[in-house]
Amino acid sequence: MATYEKRGNTWRYRISTGKNPTTGKYEYISKSGFKRKSDAKHHAEMIERQLRTGEYISPSSHTFKQVADDWIKHYSNDAKISSVRVRHKAICHAVQRFGRYPIQSIKKHDYQSFVDDMTKEYSKNYVDSIVSSTNMIFKYAHEMKLIKTLPSDNIRRPKKKRTVEELEETEIHKKFLEKDELVEFLQVAKYNHSPQNSFEVFVTLAYTGMRAGELLALKWADIDFENNTISITKTYYNPNNNKKKYQILTPKTDSSIGKISVDPKIINLLKDYKVNVQDKWKDELYIDNNFVFTDNNGYPLVIKKLQLWIKAILKKTDINKNISTHSFRHTHCALLIEAGVHIKEIQERLRHKDINTTMNIYAKITNSYKKDASQKFSQLMENVSKELF
Structure with a gap:
């Protein structure tokens, strides 16, 4: 009373x-x-x-930074270390803007202004990460009864208009290889590039669609030489590219775990590589942890080294594209599409959790497939065309 x-x-x-x-x-x-x-x-x-x-929220002097720090500790209990790293990087922007303010004082207008500013400055994917991470902090504050309403509710995400230059750049530098480009790349990797296992690395990426982290975590026990399959159960994590300070983690999502069939030629290639290359590296200095793709001391290769290899190989080709390790996954998907493989089968092979992820790669379909589709349509409509034209 x-x-x-x-x-x-x-x-x-x-x-x-x-x-x-x-x-x-x-x-x-x-x-x-x-x-x-x-x-x-x-x-x-x-x-x-x-x-x-139970709706009463007592006045609080908790700052946004204090709540953000509490949230990231709470989030770290269940999340993968790679996810924590991404979230920590993303919330730095919100902490920089709101850090010293009491979280109760942040209004929807303040947050909308922040989202608008981030949209102008960064790419869509990065802004998605910033906004989703900051939203989690506000949701946590609401659950802890530190704020009464969520300033993140119904926030508008302005669409960032791409310039003509950006559209042209996207068209010119597609981030995957056409079939003939893949052949050219792999030929240079095999015959004109010094690291002894670079060819095997890129062939395996291109012929399996594996993520680079999954490839580097691969162990010989994961390869079934009799049934021509590879089991994918883990991923390599090494943000600082220090070859001795890596972690082997569970995959990106549960759907990432799986067993894929592989061309027998690739299985035989890996078998020959083990005997003729890797086994010859083994001496008293070799750290043998059964990894497939290692340096000559037995440590798993780091992704930065793969990226340097890609740049070196591209310089010896006529390919003018911005290719990364992940490009080989997109290349594999695009070539499956070109080969006429059903979209559901592609989703299962690439282990995409959401089929929309697979569908989106149709936007990056190869030029040769587009030409093939046009030719097939023309053949189908040939009789009709004779009557019309």
């Missing part, structure tokens, strides 16, 4: 919330400055109603 008292020309109310079990002292909610008793009573009744329904 609230009590009221007049102080000078204004009214004050006080509501008892009971005895604190920790301190043993009675605690109160109070507010002053009301011009009329009826105003104080109206406000007190609203607070009492919120107390009864």
